[in-house]
Amino acid sequence: MSIGEFDLIAKYFERPVRQAVLGIGDDCALLQPTPGMQLAISTDALVEGRHFLSTVAPERLGHKALAVNLSDLAACGARPLAFTLALAMPRVDERFLTGLAQGLFALAGQHGVELVGGDTTAGPLNLTITAFGEVPPQAALLRSGARAGDDVYVSGTLGDARLALEVFRGGCALPADDFEAVRRAMECPQPRVALGLALRGVATSAIDLSDGLVGDLSHVLRRSRVGATLRLAQLPRSAVLAAQPEALQRLCLLQGGDDYELLFTAPPSQRDAVQAAAVRGRVAATLVGCIDAEPGLRVLDAHGRRLGELGASFDHFKS
Known part of the structure; x- marks a missing residue:
């Protein structure tokens, strides 16, 4: 028998949080940035057929979904803190979910970033991640700072x-x-x-x-x-x-x-x-x-x- 939405979240995506004040399980997650730091926030969507092929291994898809958001934080010189995941898929496929979670959490562990919330629904396969990081005031790397001679x-x-x-x-x-x-x-x-x-x-x-x-x-x-x-x-x-x-x-x-x-x-x-x-x-x-x-x-x-x-x-x- 296919599992439901909340069992799916608990089985594949709920993990204890160590940095966030509150993770998955409530209407909102609670983050506590380091005092004096600014939040850096990035969102990217990956849509099947547009951003990835149907033949991609689920482990690699989980990795890439998080990687593209961490790359945005990297471009701003921000240290990753946490992320949320919104996942739509046509049906519950536990083999796919096992691989997806494996790739996602393997990369998350490498960078010390944790999943703190999100959403799941039925629909065409796509993943949207929002990543949160922190950077000291005036230290963020921006697109607007290049100068002649650089x-x-x-x-x-x-x-x-x-x-x-x-x-x-x-x-x-x-x-x-x-x-x-x-x-x-x-x-x-x-x-x-x-x-x-x-x-x-x-x-x-x-x-x-x-x-x-x-x-x-x-x-x-x-x-x-x-x-x-x-x-x-x-x-x-x-x-x-x-x-x-x-x-x-x-x-x-x-x-x-x-x-x-x-x-x-x-x-x-x-x-x-x-x-x-x-x-x-x-x-x-x-x-x-x-x-x-x-x-x-x-x-x-x-x-x-x-x-x-x-x-x-x-x-x-x-x-």
Whole structure:
């Protein structure tokens, strides 16, 4: 016999809370931020067929649902505290729920963040998480702080998630091991929380790369009222992507979404501090360009020539 909503919550999602004042079981959760800190709040929805494929393993879906919210907190330099989950699904599938909870709580445990509430209902499969973090006053990393002369950095490598999507779409083929590597990048992104914390007081602006490098950097440029020049050859990529045709590499690097790496800016005087932050964050930080006073985004090829049409980033209502 299928279990009901409240038994489902108790069995798969209710956990004792250690940081929150009150967790699951009442109409509201109660959080107690550290005195003097500001709350950072992020919400993301994942919809089947739009943000993930029906073939994704439930463990990976649970991981990704939380990871994309933790990535937003990382981009603001916020320490994660707690999160809520709103889950809609066509029917109760206990195998699916077991895997989903496993992936969700495994990542939550890595970052010391706890589930404190949410909702469940019948409907098309989608997950909406709201994550709460804290950051000292005036310390949050924002999109609006980039200044002319700043360096532009990205963490990790870019483009593998888009490469996996191209394989799913039939646009290219990869050997099994290479496909699994890029598929893992798409389905199990790693939120750069430790790097975001280490960049407080070092970076002048930051954003996480969810919708593609061109589009996400454009948000920073717009909010900061500056321009930028990037060098395509300096964009970090995996060996799998580097082995692909140049046009496919360019598509994945510039327009590919779902990387969930951090893009950030910092003055040249902070280059040593940036690399020290990368060491603390246990991820590479690569210098890929600079911020210009002249508005607009310019991308140069390996010969220093400006690329023409850069393409559009992902848009939920146009893509």
